[in-house]
Amino acid sequence: MNVASLQGKHSIQCSLRSNFSVNRRYLVSRPFNRSRPSTGIFRCKPATTNEGDVSGDDPAVIQGLESKTEEEVKIAPEETKSFLPFWTMFGLSSAGFLETAYLTAVRFSDAPLACPTSGCAPVLQSGYSSLFGIPLTVLGMLGYGAVALLSLKGATGSDYEKDGSTKDIVFFSTIALASCSSVLMYILFTKLGGESCLWCYSSAALSFTLLILCLRSYRWGTKWNEFPMAFMPGGTVAATTVAALLIGFQNVEVSIAQDIDLPYQLPTVTESSERKAVQLAKRLSDSGVKMFGAFWCNHCYDQKQLFGKEAMEYFPYVECYPEGYRKGVTIADVCEKADIHAFPTWVFGNDRIEGDQELDDLDAALKEYTDFGKK
Numbered sequence: 001m002n003v004a005s006l007q008g009k010h011s012i013q014c015s016l017r018s019n020f021s022v023n024r025r026y027l028v029s030r031p032f033n034r035s036r037p038s039t040g041i042f043r044c045k046p047a048t049t050n051e052g053d054v055s056g057d058d059p060a061v062i063q064g065l066e067s068k069t070e071e072e073v074k075i076a077p078e079e080t081k082s083f084l085p086f087w088t089m090f091g092l093s094s095a096g097f098l099e100t101a102y103l104t105a106v107r108f109s110d111a112p113l114a115c116p117t118s119g120c121a122p123v124l125q126s127g128y129s130s131l132f133g134i135p136l137t138v139l140g141m142l143g144y145g146a147v148a149l150l151s152l153k154g155a156t157g158s159d160y161e162k163d164g165s166t167k168d169i170v171f172f173s174t175i176a177l178a179s180c181s182s183v184l185m186y187i188l189f190t191k192l193g194g195e196s197c198l199w200c201y202s203s204a205a206l207s208f209t210l211l212i213l214c215l216r217s218y219r220w221g222t223k224w225n226e227f228p229m230a231f232m233p234g235g236t237v238a239a240t241t242v243a244a245l246l247i248g249f250q251n252v253e254v255s256i257a258q259d260i261d262l263p264y265q266l267p268t269v270t271e272s273s274e275r276k277a278v279q280l281a282k283r284l285s286d287s288g289v290k291m292f293g294a295f296w297c298n299h300c301y302d303q304k305q306l307f308g309k310e311a312m313e314y315f316p317y318v319e320c321y322p323e324g325y326r327k328g329v330t331i332a333d334v335c336e337k338a339d340i341h342a343f344p345t346w347v348f349g350n351d352r353i354e355g356d357q358e359l360d361d362l363d364a365a366l367k368e369y370t371d372f373g374k375k
Contacts, residue, residue, distance in 0.1 A: 084167055084217045086155035089210055093151060096144035096177075096206045103137040103199060112299055112342040112355040119195030127252035128187050131245065136184075140203060143180075147173045147210065171214045172237045177207035179241040187249070262325040267301050273308025280363055281311040287370055290347045292318045292335050296325055297343040303356040 103124065106113050113121050123129070129136055147170060154166045181204040188200055293300030307315055320335035320343070331340070338347060346353040346362070348369040357365075 084151070084154060084170060085213055086151045089170065089213055090148055090151035090155060092206055092210055092213075093144045093147035096203060096210075097141055097148055099199065099203060099206075100137045100140035100144060104135060104141055107135055107137060110299070112344070114342050114354065115198055116341050117196040117198050119197045120199050123188065123192055123195050123197040123200060126192065128184070128191065128249060131248040136180075140177075140180075143173065143177050144206075147177070167217070168233075171218075172234060174207065174210040174214050175234050175237045176241045178211040179238045180245060181207040183242055183245045262296055264295055264319075264322055264324040266295050266319075269301075269304045269307075269309040269312055271305045271308045273310035277307045277359060278311045278314065280359055280366070281307055281314040281316070284362070284366060285314050285316040287366060288349075289366065289369070290316050290318050290338075291344050292320055292338060292340045292347065293344040294321045294325070295319060296321070299356045300344045303344050306356070306359065 103113075105111070107124070107129075113124065115121065124137075131139065150166055150170045150173065154170065157166065184200065185204055188194060188197065291300075291303065293303070304312065304315065304317070318332075318334060320332045320340060321329065322332055323329055330336075338345075342354045344354075344356060346357065346365070348365060351365075351369065353361075353365060
């Protein structure tokens with residue numbers, strides 16, 4: 001089509017069924033389909049000049065078009081699709097799932113909790129660790145798992161899934177996670193005295209990062225203006241999450257920071273010792289092996305019960321909270337220097353074993369340790 005032939009009584013109206021505009025040359029109508037930009041097909045047609053239209057005789061329209069054809073008209077994207085960084089979100093939510101799965105396994109198995117700070121166990125065993133009888137670690141595991149699956153679907157799905165319902169559901173899920181973390185951080189600092197719970201901080205960091213990634217993917221300040229369309233349902237999700245947590249926690253009365261003040265008092269060992277337990281305790285002590293523990297630690301007490309009361313005379317025990325447990329009390333220097341993060345911890349020179357152990361396992365570890373020392 002030679003544009004020059006259309007000069008005179010007709011103007012040129014071009015429509016592009018896509019999210020594109022024509023660069024300088026043609027008068028372009030707005031996109032017909034704003035929700036799903038297509039491949040972008042030019043359609044030019046002559047039309048009579050109406051009132052308010054740009055006249056075909058207007059020099060601004062005619063100038064420079066005589067030698068141009070449709071193929072020579074340049075088009076430029078007016079807006080682009082905006083997808084979530086699904087693979088990044090899949091990695092972060094998978095990390096959150098693994099973290100909460102580990103904490104759930106520790107809770108139900110009574111295994112020792114690995115934590116580089118001293119505040120993890122008190123917080124995770126407090127009254128705020130469950131909601132309506134369900135451990136928060138289980139709810140967190142389900143939440144992170146849902147985001148991970150949806151992110152994987154978005155990463156491997158079509159453009160429609162990436163920019164459609166999958167994106168919105170991931171957004172609402174991250175709002176729920178971040179809202180939950182906000183309430184728990186508030187409780188940690190106002191009710192639990194700001195205990196140094198590394199697991200709590202890492203989960204909050206993951207949930208807030210996921211939410212920020214979602215917010216960055218929504219188009220702001222453009223004609224699409226996606227965020228306001230998601231604001232109302234997103235706000236409802238946040239309000240519902242916060243309300244559920246506040247209602248579920250309203251009857252929790254124990255505050256670790258204010259109410260718990262445990263004076264140092266070792267529990268009494270009541271079980272009788274077997275002969276091999278007494279002998280093993282002597283050999284462990286003579287070899288310089290130590291068991292680091294805390295007087296309030298149930299697993300430490302179970303380990304002592306396994307050895308029995310007669311063996312306590314030789315039992316190589318090191319107390320990490322000799323001043324009791326309350327706000328402001330830190331772990332003993334000897335335990336800090338030994339880099340103890342879980343109770344009980346058996347230390348065989350440079351090697352260590354965490355958790356309460358069977359006598360035969362300790363005997364085998366001692367033989368390996370002494371044999372290695374003789375070499």
